Amino acid sequence: MADIKEAADALSVTSEGLPTIVWYPGHMAKAKRLISDNLKLVDVVIELVDARIPVASANPMLKELIGRKPRLIVLNKMDLASPAITKAWVSYYRSQDIAAVAVDAAQGRGIKELVKLTAKLAAGKTNRLENKGAKARAPRAMVLGIPNVGKSSLINRLAGKVKAKAENRPGVTRAKQWIHIEGGFDLLDMPGILWPKFDDPMVGLHLSYTGAISDEAIDTEPVVLRLIGWLRENFSRDLINRYKLELGGGESLPEDNVELLELIGRKRGHLEKGGIVNHDKTKKLLLKEFRAGLIGKYTLDLPPDKPEVQETEAENNGTGSKEDSRD
Ligand SMILES: Nc1nc2c(ncn2[C@@H]2O[C@H](COP(=O)(O)OP(=O)(O)OP(=O)(O)O)[C@@H](O)[C@H]2O)c(=O)[nH]1
Numbered sequence: 001m002a003d004i005k006e007a008a009d010a011l012s013v014t015s016e017g018l019p020t021i022v023w024y025p026g027h028m029a030k031a032k033r034l035i036s037d038n039l040k041l042v043d044v045v046i047e048l049v050d051a052r053i054p055v056a057s058a059n060p061m062l063k064e065l066i067g068r069k070p071r072l073i074v075l076n077k078m079d080l081a082s083p084a085i086t087k088a089w090v091s092y093y094r095s096q097d098i099a100a101v102a103v104d105a106a107q108g109r110g111i112k113e114l115v116k117l118t119a120k121l122a123a124g125k126t127n128r129l130e131n132k133g134a135k136a137r138a139p140r141a142m143v144l145g146i147p148n149v150g151k152s153s154l155i156n157r158l159a160g161k162v163k164a165k166a167e168n169r170p171g172v173t174r175a176k177q178w179i180h181i182e183g184g185f186d187l188l189d190m191p192g193i194l195w196p197k198f199d200d201p202m203v204g205l206h207l208s209y210t211g212a213i214s215d216e217a218i219d220t221e222p223v224v225l226r227l228i229g230w231l232r233e234n235f236s237r238d239l240i241n242r243y244k245l246e247l248g249g250g251e252s253l254p255e256d257n258v259e260l261l262e263l264i265g266r267k268r269g270h271l272e273k274g275g276i277v278n279h280d281k282t283k284k285l286l287l288k289e290f291r292a293g294l295i296g297k298y299t300l301d302l303p304p305d306k307p308e309v310q311e312t313e314a315e316n317n318g319t320g321s322k323e324d325s326r327d
C-alpha cells in the first residue's frame, strides 16, 4: 500500500508544524504524462475520492487533464462519512453536471449504481464510433485516485463479480490488462495514482486525519491536537460518550487541546509512573478510532453550497440514541 509520502517528492511542515506536500514540477509533468498516456485508452474516467474529504482527496488538475472525456466521481468509504453530507456532495456534483455516486468498496455498497452510471457515460463514445462505422466494442474505463483512497478495493470488488476474468487484448498499446465488468464496461486493470492538491494547509491536515499521509512520515502531535479541537467544537457529545468523559454539572470539556488529550488518556489508563499521561498512546488511539469511524461518521470537507450541513449533523449527533452501538 502506497501513501502520499511515496507519491510525493517531499513532505514538509508549515510554521504551525502541520504537514504540507511539496511537488517538483519535473516529477509532476512526468506523472501527468503517465496518466494522459493511459487516458487515451479509455472512454470514461472513474475518479475515486474519499467521501470524508472530497476536496482534499481530489486532484484539482484532473478536469484539465481529461478534457471532454466523461468523468464519474465516486465518493468511496461512504461507510465512514456523514450520510447527510455525502448526499449533499452527490447533489452538488450533479448540480454542476458531474456524474457522482457514493460507494463502500470494502462492503460493496453502491457498486451496482456505479456500474450502471459508468456504462451509461461511456456508451456515448462507443455509440459515436459505431455510427461512424467502427466495429462494436464494450466501453472502456479506468480508475484514478490518490494513494489509499480505495482503488484496488474497487477494482477487486468489480472484478470479483465476474471472478476476475482478465484478458490480454492484442492491438492495444503495450497490451494492457482489461477486466470485463458484466453488463457494464471493460476496466483497465491498473489504477492511476493521482496527486492531491498541495497549496492549502487544510488539505495536508485532512489527509493526515484520514490516514492518507502515514503517521510515520509526520509529527502527529500538532495534527492530533487540531483534530481534538475540531471534535470538541463540532461534536463534543461524541467525544464525551466515546471516552466516558463524565463531567460535573454544568462543566464543559477543557478548552485546551492538550488537557483534553490528557483527560482522554487518563480515562483509557494510558498512565506512566507518577501519573503522567503517555501522549503517544493516546494520540495513536484517537487517530485509530477516528479513522475507523468509532467516534462518529464525519465529513471534513463540505460542499461549497452547503456550509450549514455540519451544524445540523452536530445537532443530530447530540441526541445520544446511536452512541450505544459504537462501543
Ligand atoms: N471502511 C472502508 N474502507 C475502505 C473502503 N475502500 C477501501 N478501504 C480500505 O482503505 C485502505 C486502502 O484501500 P486500497 O484499495 O488499498 O487503496 P488504493 O487506492 O489501492 O491504495 P494505493 O494502492 O496504496 O494507492 C484499505 O485498508 C481498504 O480496506 C471503503 O469503502 N470503506
Ligand SMILES: [Mg+2]
Pocket: 151, 152, 153, 191
Ligand atoms: Mg492499490
